[in-house]
Amino acid sequence: MPQNQAMVGEKIIIQVFHGTSYSKFDSLKKNNFLKSTGIEHERYLGDGAYFFCDGVPPKPSISAEKWAIAEAWDNDNFRYKYLEYCVVEAKVELDQSKFLDLTSWDGIEIFNYFRDKYVGKLRKAGRQLSRGELKDGHVINEAIKSSAIEVEAVKGNYFFKFKDERIVKAQFTTPNCTIIAVRNTDCILKESIKIFLKNRISK
Amino acid sequence: MKLSDIKDKIDAYFDSVSPIEIVKRFEALGYEFEEIEEDNYVELHASKINRGYKPFSNQKGRKVSTISAEIQGVQSKIEFLEVQQISSDPAFTSEQFKGNYGFAMAA
Numbered sequence: 001m002p003q004n005q006a007m008v009g010e011k012i013i014i015q016v017f018h019g020t021s022y023s024k025f026d027s028l029k030k031n032n033f034l035k036s037t038g039i040e041h042e043r044y045l046g047d048g049a050y051f052f053c054d055g056v057p058p059k060p061s062i063s064a065e066k067w068a069i070a071e072a073w074d075n076d077n078f079r080y081k082y083l084e085y086c087v088v089e090a091k092v093e094l095d096q097s098k099f100l101d102l103t104s105w106d107g108i109e110i111f112n113y114f115r116d117k118y119v120g121k122l123r124k125a126g127r128q129l130s131r132g133e134l135k136d137g138h139v140i141n142e143a144i145k146s147s148a149i150e151v152e153a154v155k156g157n158y159f160f161k162f163k164d165e166r167i168v169k170a171q172f173t174t175p176n177c178t179i180i181a182v183r184n185t186d187c188i189l190k191e192s193i194k195i196f197l198k199n200r201i202s203k
Numbered sequence: 204m205k206l207s208d209i210k211d212k213i214d215a216y217f218d219s220v221s222p223i224e225i226v227k228r229f230e231a232l233g234y235e236f237e238e239i240e241e242d243n244y245v246e247l248h249a250s251k252i253n254r255g256y257k258p259f260s261n262q263k264g265r266k267v268s269t270i271s272a273e274i275q276g277v278q279s280k281i282e283f284l285e286v287q288q289i290s291s292d293p294a295f296t297s298e299q300f301k302g303n304y305g306f307a308m309a310a
């Protein structure tokens with residue numbers, strides 16, 4: 001079992017980290033994290049509130065800080081959207097039977113079962129993609145919705161582009177972080193939300 | 204979460220939905236499809252394999268797994284033995300084990 005993860009009966013409690021603008025912290029603390037459905041999430045684990053958690057090195061708090069810095073940059077207007085950033089720490093409590101862990105053999109077996117089903121259906125329909133490529137997040141969203149499976153959170157290992165990777169336009173397949181998408185935000189323990197680190201980007 | 208816990212739900216859904224319905228669901232997400240011009244679709248036979256294996260720890264020195272399947276018209280049956288028996292039983296050498304395993308891979 002990874003560090004910062006504990007089993008309590010049928011529940012798993014995972015410590016998670018989220019990097020963002022410091023100005024957003026009060027709202028997060030007051031209203032909790034929101035499940036988002038943005039286009040960026042299609043590439044990863046589908047809908048959910050996204051966090052870094054323990055798994056692939058480096059530590060999730062380091063990845064969260066890198067993310068806060070990378071996301072501060074507005075590449076359209078060539079300026080920082082914010083200078084003060086923070087890493088928010090929280091705990092997530094999940095029902096073990098509703099946790100899709102794609103870093104485990106069991107989780108990958110489930111995902112690949114779905115993937116084979118979808119690819120097989122498309123093949124039987126005699127159709128191929130003419131534009132775009134099937135994304136993990138869409139398969140996960142579709143699979144959960146269609147099969148009426150209750151999933152509170154999905155975890156996976158991915159390669160993320162942080163500031164330096166974006167600058168040098170690096171693209172790798174070996175993961176550099178472990179992320180978790182919490183689909184049921186009620187699983188985020190509100191009282192556990194606190195600032196782990198606050199800092200300022202030096203221009 | 205394990206596949207065995209939810210497999211029935213998944214199968215029920217995919218058995219109930221047609222291939223074209225799946226295409227439409229993905230089109231609604233923004234994907235575009237075109238017909239495959241030369242479709243030489245071959246259904247996998249390995250998916251029909253009957254796995255009847257038992258835990259290794261309970262079957263020391265005995266047959267622990269039997270896999271049978273009809274692959275490309277040939278009925279095949281492969282029996283796996285616990286490794287300790289293979290090394291000590293002259294009647295079933297590791298070379299034979301490799302041979303059988305190799306057959307499984309080739310089939």
